[in-house]
Structures are given as structure tokens and as C-alpha cells.
Amino acid sequence: MAQKPSIPKxxxxxxxxxxxxxxxxFDTIRDVFRRxxxxxxxxxxxxxLSTLLGKYGDEGDKLLYRxxxxxxxxxxxxxxxxxxxxxxxxxxxxxxxxxxxxxRYDLTVPFARFVVQHQNEIAFPFKRFQIQPVWRADRPQKGxxxxxxxxxxxxxxxxxxxxxxxxxxxxxEVFSKLDVRVLVKVNNRKVLTGLAxxxxxxxxxxxxxxxxxxxxxxxLEAVEAEMREKGLSDQAVxxxxxxxxxSGTTAEKLATMRALMNGGSASGRVSETGLRGLDELEELFGxxxxxxxxxxxxxxxxLARGLNYYTGAIFEVKALDWQIGSICGGxxxxxxxxxxxxxxxxxxxVSFGADRIFDVLKGLEKFPEALASSTRxxxxxxxxxxxxxxxxxxxxxxxxxxxxxIYPDAVKLKKQFDxxxxxxxxxxxxxxxxxxxxxTVQIKNLSSGDQRSFAAxxxxxxxxxxx
Amino acid sequence: MAQKPSIPKxxxxxxxxxxxxxxxxFDTIRDVFRRxxxxxxxxxxxxxLSTLLGKYGDEGDKLLYRxxxxxxxxxxxxxxxxxxxxxxxxxxxxxxxxxxxxxRYDLTVPFARFVVQHQNEIAFPFKRFQIQPVWRADRPQKGxxxxxxxxxxxxxxxxxxxxxxxxxxxxxEVFSKLDVRVLVKVNNRKVLTGLAxxxxxxxxxxxxxxxxxxxxxxxLEAVEAEMREKGLSDQAVxxxxxxxxxSGTTAEKLATMRALMNGGSASGRVSETGLRGLDELEELFGxxxxxxxxxxxxxxxxLARGLNYYTGAIFEVKALDWQIGSICGGxxxxxxxxxxxxxxxxxxxVSFGADRIFDVLKGLEKFPEALASSTRxxxxxxxxxxxxxxxxxxxxxxxxxxxxxIYPDAVKLKKQFDxxxxxxxxxxxxxxxxxxxxxTVQIKNLSSGDQRSFAAxxxxxxxxxxx
Numbered sequence: 001m002a003q004k005p006s007i008p009k010x011x012x013x014x015x016x017x018x019x020x021x022x023x024x025x026f027d028t029i030r031d032v033f034r035r036x037x038x039x040x041x042x043x044x045x046x047x048x049l050s051t052l053l054g055k056y057g058d059e060g061d062k063l064l065y066r067x068x069x070x071x072x073x074x075x076x077x078x079x080x081x082x083x084x085x086x087x088x089x090x091x092x093x094x095x096x097x098x099x100x101x102x103x104r105y106d107l108t109v110p111f112a113r114f115v116v117q118h119q120n121e122i123a124f125p126f127k128r129f130q131i132q133p134v135w136r137a138d139r140p141q142k143g144x145x146x147x148x149x150x151x152x153x154x155x156x157x158x159x160x161x162x163x164x165x166x167x168x169x170x171x172x173e174v175f176s177k178l179d180v181r182v183l184v185k186v187n188n189r190k191v192l193t194g195l196a197x198x199x200x201x202x203x204x205x206x207x208x209x210x211x212x213x214x215x216x217x218x219x220l221e222a223v224e225a226e227m228r229e230k231g232l233s234d235q236a237v238x239x240x241x242x243x244x245x246x247s248g249t250t251a252e253k254l255a256t257m258r259a260l261m262n263g264g265s266a267s268g269r270v271s272e273t274g275l276r277g278l279d280e281l282e283e284l285f286g287x288x289x290x291x292x293x294x295x296x297x298x299x300x301x302x303l304a305r306g307l308n309y310y311t312g313a314i315f316e317v318k319a320l321d322w323q324i325g326s327i328c329g330g331x332x333x334x335x336x337x338x339x340x341x342x343x344x345x346x347x348x349x350v351s352f353g354a355d356r357i358f359d360v361l362k363g364l365e366k367f368p369e370a371l372a373s374s375t376r377x378x379x380x381x382x383x384x385x386x387x388x389x390x391x392x393x394x395x396x397x398x399x400x401x402x403x404x405x406i407y408p409d410a411v412k413l414k415k416q417f418d419x420x421x422x423x424x425x426x427x428x429x430x431x432x433x434x435x436x437x438x439x440t441v442q443i444k445n446l447s448s449g450d451q452r453s454f455a456a457x458x459x460x461x462x463x464x465x466x467x
Numbered sequence: 468m469a470q471k472p473s474i475p476k477x478x479x480x481x482x483x484x485x486x487x488x489x490x491x492x493f494d495t496i497r498d499v500f501r502r503x504x505x506x507x508x509x510x511x512x513x514x515x516l517s518t519l520l521g522k523y524g525d526e527g528d529k530l531l532y533r534x535x536x537x538x539x540x541x542x543x544x545x546x547x548x549x550x551x552x553x554x555x556x557x558x559x560x561x562x563x564x565x566x567x568x569x570x571r572y573d574l575t576v577p578f579a580r581f582v583v584q585h586q587n588e589i590a591f592p593f594k595r596f597q598i599q600p601v602w603r604a605d606r607p608q609k610g611x612x613x614x615x616x617x618x619x620x621x622x623x624x625x626x627x628x629x630x631x632x633x634x635x636x637x638x639x640e641v642f643s644k645l646d647v648r649v650l651v652k653v654n655n656r657k658v659l660t661g662l663a664x665x666x667x668x669x670x671x672x673x674x675x676x677x678x679x680x681x682x683x684x685x686x687l688e689a690v691e692a693e694m695r696e697k698g699l700s701d702q703a704v705x706x707x708x709x710x711x712x713x714s715g716t717t718a719e720k721l722a723t724m725r726a727l728m729n730g731g732s733a734s735g736r737v738s739e740t741g742l743r744g745l746d747e748l749e750e751l752f753g754x755x756x757x758x759x760x761x762x763x764x765x766x767x768x769x770l771a772r773g774l775n776y777y778t779g780a781i782f783e784v785k786a787l788d789w790q791i792g793s794i795c796g797g798x799x800x801x802x803x804x805x806x807x808x809x810x811x812x813x814x815x816x817v818s819f820g821a822d823r824i825f826d827v828l829k830g831l832e833k834f835p836e837a838l839a840s841s842t843r844x845x846x847x848x849x850x851x852x853x854x855x856x857x858x859x860x861x862x863x864x865x866x867x868x869x870x871x872x873i874y875p876d877a878v879k880l881k882k883q884f885d886x887x888x889x890x891x892x893x894x895x896x897x898x899x900x901x902x903x904x905x906x907t908v909q910i911k912n913l914s915s916g917d918q919r920s921f922a923a924x925x926x927x928x929x930x931x932x933x934x
Contacts, residue, residue: 005580005807008513008568013581015588016506016595023507035865037842037872037890039483040490044614045512045570045600046475046532065513066535068566070604074556079546089541098565099535101475103512113472114480121482123889125875128483133512137537147511160875162854169862283851291858340472375504384750387629391758395636398502405504408592408627422590423504 010138010146020371025178025357026131026151032173033129033153036166041128043110045135046101053102055109055339061092063136066099073098103135107152107351108336115156116340124157143355154349156336161280163348164313164332165287171317171328171350172295178357179366181320182327183296187303188281189310189331194261194274195243195301199236208232209304212244216302220244238266243301250285253299254278280312296320305329315350322360328352370424374403376466377427377443378420381407389436389456390429396459402466420446427466477605477613487838492645492824493598493618499640500596500620503633508595510577512602513568520569522576522806528559530603533566540565570602574619574818575803582623583807591624610822621816623803628747630815631780631799632754638784638795638817639762645824646833648787649794650763654770655748656777656798661728661741662710662768666703675699676771679711683769687711705733710768717752720766721745747779763787772796782817789827795819837891841870843933844894844910845887848874856903856923857896863926869933887913894933 007013014022030040046067053061082094104110107130115126131151140146153170155163168184175182196205207230211223218226223244224237232240242260246253261274281299288297303314305326312332319327330350337345361367377397379390387406394404405425407416413430420428429443435453443465444451454461474480481489497507513534520528549561571577574597582593598618607613620637622630635651642649663672674697678690685693690711691704699707709727713720728741748766755764770781772793779799786794797817804812828834844864846857854873861871872892874883880897887895896910902920910932911918921928 005518005584006515007511007518007580007584008515011511011513013511013585014509015585016508019507019509034841035868035870037845037870037892039841039890040486041483042481042486044474044478044480045602046478046614048473048475051472051474063537065537067570068533068535068562070530070532072556072558074549074558074561075554082541087542089539091539091541094541095535103534113474117472117474118480118482123886125886127872135512147513155875158875160848162848162873162875165858166873166875173865287855287858290855292862374501374506378504381627381629388754388757391632391754395759398640401502403502403504405594406629406633408622408625408629408633419590419592423506425504 008146010140010144012145012147017371020374021361021367022149022354022358024367024371025354025361026149028177029151029174029352030129030131032170032177035173036127036170038127038129038153038155041111041114041130042132043104043107043114043130045104045133047104047110047113049096049100049102051113052105052109056105060105063138064105065103065135065137066095067101067103068099069101104132105136106134107132107150108154108349111152111154112336113340115345116337116342119342125155125163126157127153127155129153143359145355149354151352151354152349153352154330154347156345156347156349159346161283161287161313164280164284164315165291167315167330167348167350168284168288168295168297169291169293171315172293174352175317176294178361180322180357180360180364181295182317183298183320185298185300185303185316185318186281186284187300187314188277189312189314190273190277190280191257191261191301192277192304194271194277195240197271197274198261198265198267198269199232199239200267200269201232201236204230204232206304206308208240209302212240212302213304215244235266246301250299253301254282254285257301277312284313305331309333311335312346313348317350319360319364322363324356324359324363326353327356327360370426375405375423375425376402377404377429378416378423378425379404379406380413380416380428380430381410382430382432383410386431386433386436390431390441393441393456393462397462397466400459400463402463475613477607477611479612479614484838487841488828488834489616489821489825491834491838492821492828493616495644496618496641496819497596497598499637499644502640503594503637505594505596505620505622508578508581508597509599510571510574510581510597512571512600514571514577514580516563516567516569518580519572519576523572527572530605531572532570532602532604533562534568534570535566536568571599572603573601574599574617575621575816578619578621579803580807582812583804583809586809592622592630593624594620594622596620610826612822616821618819618821619816620819621797621814623812623814623816626813628750628754628780631747631751631782632758634782634797634815634817635751635755635762635764636758636760638782639760641819642784643761645828647789647824647827647831648762649784650765650787652765652767652770652783652785653748653751654767654781655744656779656781657740657744657747658724658728658768659744659771661738661744662707664738664741665728665732665734665736666699666706667734667736668699668703671697671699673771673775675707676769679707679769680771682711702733713768717766720768721749721752724768744779751780772798776800778802779813780815784817786827786831789830791823791826791830793820794823794827837893842872842890842892843869844871844896845883845890845892846871846873847880847883847895847897848877849897849899850877853898853900853903857898857908860908860923860929864929864933867926867930869930 077097082090133147133149135147192209196202211226215223258278261271263270310331311334314331316326317328332348334346397404439456441454544564549557600614600616602614663669678693725745728738730737777798778801781798783793784795799815801813864871906923908921
């Protein structure tokens with residue numbers, strides 16, 4: 001009985017064309033990572049739920065895919081015990097009884113777990129990259145999938161700003177290879193902390209940053225109104241105003257901020273943390289200037305990405321010529337592995353959003369042509385004897401590195417031409433009885449129509465013609 | 468509170484060294500696939516359970532990992548209904564209520580589903596390869612994992628023996644690139660069917676093949692005893708005897724078998740199916756002889772791999788110099804997609820066992836040296852100013868394709884040397900105040916001790932020295 005086949009909502013098949021395009025992105029990224037000395041690792045798709053739970057907030061816990069324990073996990077469970085007063089079941093508690101494993105939700109927590117578990121085998125500073133799928137039971141929508149690849153690069157075990165620089169270099173090189181113009185925005189969590197300190201509301205760094213983040217959309221007055229609503233005093237708002245009006249070159253911005261943090265604000269307060277953040281930014285931008293980076297890199301103090309998580313630099317990358325959210329982002333985290341028992345490991349990393357980068361390359365038509373077909377030459381099949389004749393020629397060409405196919409069936413030439421056309425194979429060879437008798441191989445360039453005949457042993461001639 | 472981190476039983480982390488070695492295998496295989504015009508696809512890790520169930524037998528159904536439906540799948544279930552008389556729960560029925568998705572168990576069923584679902588987008592014959600992990604809730608043991616990669620290559624939509632040939636060529640090329648001597652064994656399901664037919668027990672093809680398969684281990688008499696035990700008559704055993712004694716060249720084996728199938732056996736019966744199988748083998752071995760294949764390829768009529776599944780050729784590949792089970796295998800299946808509503812699609816494919824191939828390469832010490840470190844040159848960090856001096860040199864080398872690192876922290880040189888050593892980085896550059904003043908770059912070959920000084924702009928010289 002035939003089933004109509006389908007795949008789960010929010011998941012995707014990738015056919016040859018899309019795979020070739022995705023591989024083009026991954027290969028480009030991987031190549032840049034390697035050129036900077038980052039080594040690839042892979043972690044299991046399934047982690048212990050205890051490794052994952054509590055790491056992504058309550059909302060994240062709900063989005064974890066749980067794997068039903070194999071065998072019979074049911075008989076040992078007293079289901080009545082999980083019935084709540086309203087008659088529904090306590091899904092959270094019950095699923096813990098039935099499932100001890102979950103699917104990877106991101107690559108960061110498994111990386112932290114990996115570093116702690118293998119700390120004695122690792123040469124620190126550890127420069128690693130990881131390209132693997134993650135799973136989230138999110139509601140599927142345009143551009144949001146339940147299975148998608150993440151592409152993370154991190155260095156852990158060094159506090160040097162050279163690490164931050166290197167990530168910016170990597171972003172620069174990746175997008176320059178992909179021929180996509182981007183803007184790299186940089187912020188520093190310590191500066192945001194410092195701002196909250198000098199305005200006298202050190203606990204409200206999130207409120208302050210969320211408000212600042214809306215400046216472009218709602219304007220200065222609305223931002224200040226929102227801050228007052230959150231309980232900030234007039235003086236605090238006055239302290240923050242110069243930050244909202246910040247402009248000029250990077251050096252000018254840094255100088256303005258340094259003056260503010262150093263007692264020059266309306267409150268007169270000094271923030272050591274803020275000054276340290278500015279030192280970091282200044283050192284980083286000094287490196288950026290000296291490293292010959294073609295990409296535009298700018299300070300953006302409203303950048304608040306992953307605020308509860310990062311402790312130093314914060315990065316975000318946007319495409320300049322295509323409207324889409326951030327296509328890459330990350331930052332520095334000072335205590336990622338502490339939760340697994342290894343304190344004081346500072347790391348910094350960014351994650352490339354493969355799906356969005358894919359959309360940008362599609363939108364800007366930046367994929368190289370003829371990615372899909374690796375095949376350069378198709379030998380038409382004119383019968384068993386003729387196929388036998390071309391077999392050693394095809395083998396020799398392959399040994400020389402050329403991708404070659406022999407059409408498997410001796411069907412009508414029209415059908416074989418169609419196959420070459422659908423696979424975008426640029427060269428076709430038709431060797432019939434005449435060629436076999438003469439010991440020659442005919443090759444035709446299907447786009448130019450140019451056709452040539454070679455002695456069957458003239459590999460060099462064929463390879464030159466195939467280009 | 469620190470958790471002691473661990474991963475689920477039967478799963479693995481792959482660190483830099485192992486990843487590099489695994490990538491070496493995958494890259495080699497992928498490269499050969501592409502050179503034959505096979506295109507890569509990927510399917511989702513999760514499939515509908517309805518797609519997977521019933522495809523791998525009862526045992527397989529039990530080994531499927533099931534994903535708990537997200538949200539609350541419990542409240543809608545009347546658990547009492549699933550209580551069996553012995554007090555245990557009906558795990559099979561209940562899990563279907565709680566889980567609609569399962570993890571991929573192999574790549575073949577998802578491939579069949581893919582072909583049916585995308586049949587209008589596909590150019591047939593469809594030559595595809597797929598390298599992705601699969602999951603099985605099997606009991607973990609040495610060499611058996613719950614998550615492992617499969618590496619499948621198939622062509623679907625052609626009955627030509629050129630497809631079988633191409634798979635043998637691919638095996639030949641892969642293992643010759645990996646420098647592993649292998650033996651390819653070939654059988655044909657139709658010949659086995661024919662044997663069962665001429666001996667008069669057409670329904671006992673499995674019993675007969677299982678018995679023949681033991682010839683090497685238990686000897687002729689024991690095999691014949693087993694066949695009698697399974698109900699075969701004396702005459703049937705007599706019909707099969709010449710097959711057990713089969714020897715000589717491929718041509719001689721084929722001739723002996725052809726005579727038997729053509730009425731020359733003790734029963735005098737003729738098997739059309741058997742003769743068709745021999746025609747296929749003869750055509751295939753004709754192609755093999757003409758294609759210049761270096762690997763030993765031989766007929767083995769005891770090869771019974773996946774008997775319920777294959778309808779034509781059956782393949783198995785063994786390493787000649789390392790004792791381990793089959794490292795690659797496959798065959799032809801005439802109706803793989805029928806179950807999803809697309810009949811008469813004949814396909815043939817093989818699957819490379821990445822984990823076993825890994826073990827063989829380890830055992831025979833066939834991995835190339837220095838796979839792990841992609842980094843060619845480490846610039847020691849002598850301080851912020853010196854780091855700034857080498858930054859543009861490092862960038863220029865990377866642009867020229869050289870993998871380069873700058874050690875991020877200005878720590879003791881001993882520590883930086885250790886880092887180079889642990890990452891097997893072959894060249895080290897120490898640029899201190901003298902080099903900065905002179906505008907030069909010192910590079911040392913850490914294994915030969917050879918050291919040279921270059922002008923900071925002399926990229927060509929450095930690249931030549933780095934090799």
C-alpha cells in the first residue's frame with residue numbers, strides 16, 4: 001500500500017542544486033577558519049537532557065526536542081501522579097521520566113561541555129569551529145526551521161583582544177570571498193555596565209540597553225520616555241543623553257565615552273568597568289586599523305545581542321545590500337564552562353547564520369554559475385560495444401581529475417541530450433561505430449557548438465578542450 | 468553548581484585529530500563520487516514515524532529513536548487504556564500516541580522517500596550520494612554506536628550493468644586513494660533464486676544461501692547436513708554440490724553455473740531467472756575487464772547480504788590486510804520506491820562504512836601525517852607592538868593561501884612553543900624589537916632547526932621557505 005510521503009513540518013530536503021549552493025557557503029567558511037588555525041570538532045546530536053536543561057531559559061527548555069527512552073519507559077511510571085488539578089498532565093515532569101536525552105539546541109553548550117570533558121587533551125588557547133545541525137521545536141515560519149545548521153567559531157582560553165580581531169578578520173575574509181558587502185557592529189558589555197553605573201542604576205543595564213536599541217526606530221524623546229518609565233531618574237537620563245547623541249569617528253566616540261566614564265557625565269561618577277570596556281574597544285580598533293581589514297567596522301553602543309551572556313565584546317554583522325536580520329554575530333563570554341565545573345575560561349566566538357547567508361546570496365545572485373553539476377563531460381551511450389570502447393577513456397580522464405559520466409542506457413540521443421541539459425553538463429561525446437573503428441573520440445562543447453575529434457589516447461588534447 | 472558533564476552512551480565526541488582523519492575519509496570518498504557525476508543531497512534527521520515504521524522489520528522498529536511530540540502530548544492520552552494484563556504498558560502503541568517523528572535509521576528509506584516526493588524535479592537516472600549520521604537504539608559495544616555516519620552512493624532509474632560497473636570503479640578508486648588493498652565480492656540474487664529453483668525448493672532460497680555462506684567455516688559435509696535439516700531432498704543437495712565445489716576463473720565459474728541453470732544439473736531443471744542473473748554477471752565482468760580496474764573483483768555465490776532486499780547484483784568489500792567485517796557493501800533493488808507509490812524504479816547502490824574504514828586506516832597506519840594541524844606557521848606573541856607589526860604579514864600570507872596563527876597572549880615563549888608542538892605546527896616566527904626595527908621576519912623550521920630572515924614584504928620568499 002502506497003503512502004504519500006512527506007517530511008515533518010519545519011524540516012527540509014536539500015536537492016543537488018541547493019546542496020551545491022550550501023556547500024559553497026560551508027566550504028568558503030571552513031576554508032577561512034582553517035587558514036586561521038581553527039580545528040573542526042563534532043559533538044553528538046543527542047546530549048543528556050541534564051546538559052541542556054536550564055541553559056536556554058524557560059522558553060528554551062520548552063523548545064528542546066526530547067528523545068523517548070528506548071525499550072519500555074512507561075511501565076515504571078505512575079501516570080496518576082502527574083495529573084494536575086485542572087485534569088491536564090504535568091508535561092514537564094512527566095517528560096523527564098520518559099526521556100533522558102535531547103537533541104542539540106545550539107553548538108555553544110555542547111562546546112562548553114566538550115571543553116570541560118576533554119580539558120586534559122586540549123591545547124589552550126583552543127581554537128575550534130563546528131558546523132552541525134541543531135533542532136528547536138519552534139513554530140515554523142518563513143526563514144525559521146526546526147532543523148538548521150549552525151556554523152560556530154570560537155577561541156577559548158585567552159583574554160587577548162587579538163582573538164576579537166581575528167573573528168573580525170574571519171568575517172571580513174568570509175564575506176569578501178562570498179562577494180557580499182557587510183557592516184560589522186561592535187559593542188562591549190563592560191561599557192554598557194559602566195553606563196548603568198555612572199547613571200546610578202547599575203541593576204538596570206538591560207532596561208537601558210533595550211531602550212537605547214530603539215533609538216533609530218522611535219527617536220530620542222521616546223527612548224528617554226521609556227527609560228523614565230523603567231524608573232530612571234532625570235539625572236540618569238541626562239547622563240545617558242550624550243551616548244544617544246554619540247557621533248563622529250571611532251576615535252571621537254571612544255574619547256567622548258572615556259570622558260563620560262571618567263567623571264565627566266552629569267552624575268560625575270567614575271566607572272572602572274566602563275573604562276576597562278573602553279580600553280578593550282580601543283585596543284581592538286587599533287588592531288583593526290593595523291590589520292588591513294576591508295570591511296567597515298564600527299562601534300554601536302546600542303548593540304545588545306545576548307546581553308545576559310556576553311561579558312566583553314559583542315558583534316553583529318549585517319549585509320549592506322540586502323534587507324535581512326543579522327547574518328553573523330557573537331561575543332565574549334567569561335564563564336561559559338563554569339556551569340560544567342571549569343571556571344575562569346574566557347572565550348569569544350561568532351556564529352554564521354547559514355540560512356540567512358544563503359538567502360542573501362540568492363537575493364543578490366552571488367552564487368557562482370554551474371555549481372550544481374560537477375560533471376564536465378557526458379559520454380553518450382551508443383550501445384554496449386561503444387560503451388566498452390569509451391570506458392578506459394572515461395577512466396583515464398577521471399584519473400586526471402575530470403568529472404566524467406557515461407550515460408548508462410543506450411536510449412534515444414534526445415533523452416541523453418536532455419539529461420546533459422538538466423544536469424548542466426557542458427560537454428558531450430558521441431562515439432559511434434565510426435569513432436570506434438577510427439580509434440577517435442568526438443567531443444562537443446554544448447554551449448558554443450564547437451566540436452573536435454581526438455585520438456583515443458590524446459588525453460592532454462581532450463583535457464585542454466574541456467578547459 | 469557544577470555538573471560533571473557526560474554524553475549519552477553509544478555516542479561520541481570527535482576532537483580535532485579524529486575529525487581531521489574522518490574528514491580525510493569523507494573528502495576522499497566525496498571527491499570520487501563527484502568525479503563520477505554523483506550529486507549530494509541531504510534529508511532531515513527527523514522523518515515521520517510512518518515513513519520509517521515497518522521498513523526495517525520488527526527488530527528495526529524497536530531500534531528507532533522516537534521524538535516526543537512537543538508541547539503537552541500527554542493530556543490527550545488515556546493511559547489506563549494502554550495497561551496490559553500483566554500490568555506492564557503497551558509501549559509500542561503508547562509511543563505512537565506520544566511521538567509522531569523518529570530519527571533517521573539509515574539513508575536508504577529517506578532516499579526512497581526523497582525520490583518519490585521530488586520525482587518531478589529529478590533528472591533520471593538519478594545519481595546521488597548522501598553522507599549523514601543515522602541513529603539506532605542498539606546496545607552499544609566495541610565498534611557499534613548509537614549515532615554513526617553512513618555514506619551512500621546510488622543510481623536510480625536505470626537497469627544497465629554500467630551502473631554496477633561504476634560502483635565497482637568507485638570502490639576501486641576510493642580504496643586505491645586511501646591506499647588500502649581490498650577484495651570486491653559480487654553475487655547476484657537472481658542466481659541464488661535460480662539455484663533454489665533448479666534444486667526444487669524455490670521458497671527456500673534464504674535457507675540455502677545461509678547454509679552455503681558457512682562453507683568456509685564448517686566445511687562441505689556440515690553445509691549439506693544443514694540443508695537436509697532445512698528439509699532439502701538428497702537430489703536438491705546433489706544439485707547444489709557443484710556450486711559448493713565451484714572454482715576456477717570467473718569465466719569458468721560462469722560457464723559451470725550456466726550449464727547447471729540450463730538443465731545440466733542432477734534435476735535437469737532450467738531456471739530462466741538464474742540464466743538472467745548469469746547474463747548480468749557476465750556483462751558486468753566483461754565491463755570490469757575492459758575498464759582497467761586494479762582491485763581484485765570476484766564472484767562469490769555464498770554472498771547473501773541483504774537478501775530480502777536486493778533483486779540483482781550483491782556487493783561486499785573486504786580489506787585484504789586488516790581483519791574486520793565488510794567495509795562497504797550494497798546491491799541492486801528493483802522496487803525500493805514502490806512502498807511510497809512509485810513502482811518500477813530500479814536502483815543500485817553501495818554504502819561505505821566510515822567507522823570501519825577509519826579502523827582499517829588506523830590499524831594499517833595509512834592516515835597521512837600532519838592531518839590534524841592545518842596551521843603552517845605560528846607567529847609568537849612578543850607584545851602588543853610586535854603583534855601589530857606581524858598582523859599585516861600574517862594577513863598577506865593567509866591571502867596567499869597559507870594557514871597562519873598569531874599566538875594571542877604575550878606569555879612565556881616556552882608556553883608558545885608548547886602550543887606549536889601540541890598542534891604540530893611546523894614553522895615558528897619570533898619577531899621581537901630587533902625585527903620590528905629592521906623590518907624583517909624571522910622564520911624557523913621547528914623540525915630541521917633551519918632558520919631564515921626575510922624582509923617583511925618578501926612574501927614569495929617566506930612562502931617558498933614554508934613549502
